[in-house]
Amino acid sequence: MSAYAILHLARRMTLLASMKPLYTVHQGRRYRLIFRNASDDIHPLHLHRHSFELASIAGKPTSGVIKDVVMLGGFQELAFDFVADNPGLTLFHCHQQLHMDFGFMALFKYA
Numbered sequence: 001m002s003a004y005a006i007l008h009l010a011r012r013m014t015l016l017a018s019m020k021p022l023y024t025v026h027q028g029r030r031y032r033l034i035f036r037n038a039s040d041d042i043h044p045l046h047l048h049r050h051s052f053e054l055a056s057i058a059g060k061p062t063s064g065v066i067k068d069v070v071m072l073g074g075f076q077e078l079a080f081d082f083v084a085d086n087p088g089l090t091l092f093h094c095h096q097q098l099h100m101d102f103g104f105m106a107l108f109k110y111a
């Protein structure tokens with residue numbers, strides 16, 4: 001691992017350690033997250049420690065599609081549902097490192 005990579009990793013770990021939960025979920029409840037991408041960037045959305053069911057993508061309803069990462073295309077909309085069934089801090093984020101560096105991430109906590 002290069003010195004740059006080590007510094008970058010240390011910076012990310014410091015950032016994650018300093019994050020405060022943005023959303024509170026209740027164990028056993030089902031939540032819908034709805035996204036509208038107002039840019040032409042692609043966002044690989046990832047929810048840690050949980051799977052989610054894709055509810056719609058690009059205006060098309062879906063069911064039975066279980067994932068933990070989904071690509072939100074440029075100027076696209078999507079929605080997914082997840083059940084809060086794994087207590088603990090849970091990170092949601094875009095998988096593009098630059099987008100994370102600009103803050104495209106949120107921490108969920110259980111009540």
Ligand SMILES: [Cu+2]
Nearest residue numbers: 043094096099
């Ligand atoms: Cu992104």
